[in-house]
């Protein structure tokens with residue numbers, strides 16, 4: 404099975420990064436989102452990232468231009484009709500994702516693999532919305548995608564061995580490291596990371612320390628590159644809340660209850676860096 408044409412759905416922080424790394428590895432990439440404005444924002448981010456690489460002498464101007472020429476923004480989900488692989492990176496919501504997968508299943512060629520970049524939702528349930536569950540798989544990139552080496556690969560209950568191997572090899576072509584994990588809520592990455600972030604939010608909520616102090620403790624004391632509250636803002640507080648809710652519901656264990664302060668911020672529209680305000684304020 405040869406993967407040449409890829410479609411990335413959702414041009415947000417993750418989708419833009421995923422489209423960038425596929426295009427840099429030589430794939431033809433369609434980038435789809437609901438509105439032209441989101442596509443433009445995604446393409447701008449990619450251009451900015453590539454320009455920074457050129458300024459640092461890590462990429463030639465020609466390589467940048469070739470990479471950009473392989474990226475094709477579109478608002479039409481029907482553009483899936485001639486691609487070999489879809490990587491979905493839309494909002495972390497099961498209803499929205501299953502509706503999209505059912506539609507993709509109708510429109511995509513028979514051989515097309517449908518991958519999801521979900522950070523916590525069960526792949527088996529997403530796959531069940533299609534008539535090709537053996538061709539549905541989790542391909543979980545980390546943020547920022549151009550920098551982070553890991554891709555968690557998650558098999559659904561029905562994912563075929565052939566599809567798993569194709570995605571495993573494709574990940575290596577992207578110069579990333581695939582790690583196989585089982586299909587449980589939050590997989591490995593967010594099963595471990597998100598309760599830590601949620602606990603940091605509780606620590607703030609209970610007045611144990613200021614946000615700056617909490618971040619400093621984890622940065623200077625544990626050598627984390629970012630403190631947990633800065634990281635939550637970076638990931639997106641809506642995404643953090645969705646992940647905690649998936650863990651809470653999926654395991655039925657109250658140790659995963661989302662902190663009320665996290666809920667409050669999301670309700671206020673303080674979603675972190677992407678909206679200019681979360682625990683911190685951004686220019």
Ligand SMILES: CC(=O)CC(=O)SCCNC(=O)CCNC(=O)[C@H](O)C(C)(C)COP(=O)(O)OP(=O)(O)OC[C@H]1O[C@@H](n2cnc3c(N)ncnc32)[C@H](O)[C@@H]1OP(=O)(O)O
Pocket residue numbers: 452455459461521522544545546547548549550551592593596628629634638
């Ligand atoms: C929620 C989920 O489902 C899973 C997740 O993704 S959880 C989130 C996982 N990610 C993390 O934990 C990130 C933690 N933070 C970090 O690793 C670092 O702070 C960081 C890599 C983001 C920035 O590193 P830094 O040393 O502070 O900054 P800086 O020196 O400016 O950047 C290092 C490199 O990253 C690049 N970079 C930084 N931010 C970037 C971005 N948003 N997009 C693309 N490239 C970026 C820089 O250009 C630089 O590249 P070169 O090495 O080629 O010069």
Ligand SMILES: NC(=O)C1=CN([C@@H]2O[C@H](COP(=O)(O)OP(=O)(O)OC[C@H]3O[C@@H](n4cnc5c(N)ncnc54)[C@H](OP(=O)(O)O)[C@@H]3O)[C@@H](O)[C@H]2O)C=CC1
Pocket residue numbers: 412413414415416417418435436437441492493494495496499503520521522523543544545546637638639642677
């Ligand atoms: N943020 C992170 O650190 C990580 C996130 N993830 C996962 O990646 C996915 C995307 O997250 P992220 O990029 O941060 O989110 P963003 O909010 O930055 O981007 C999501 C994008 O998808 C668009 N979208 C929503 N619904 C549809 C649809 N039906 N069709 C096409 N586009 C749609 C959104 O548009 P609109 O604004 O109109 O809704 C938005 O532009 C989530 O599943 C998340 O859990 C995985 C790893 C890390």
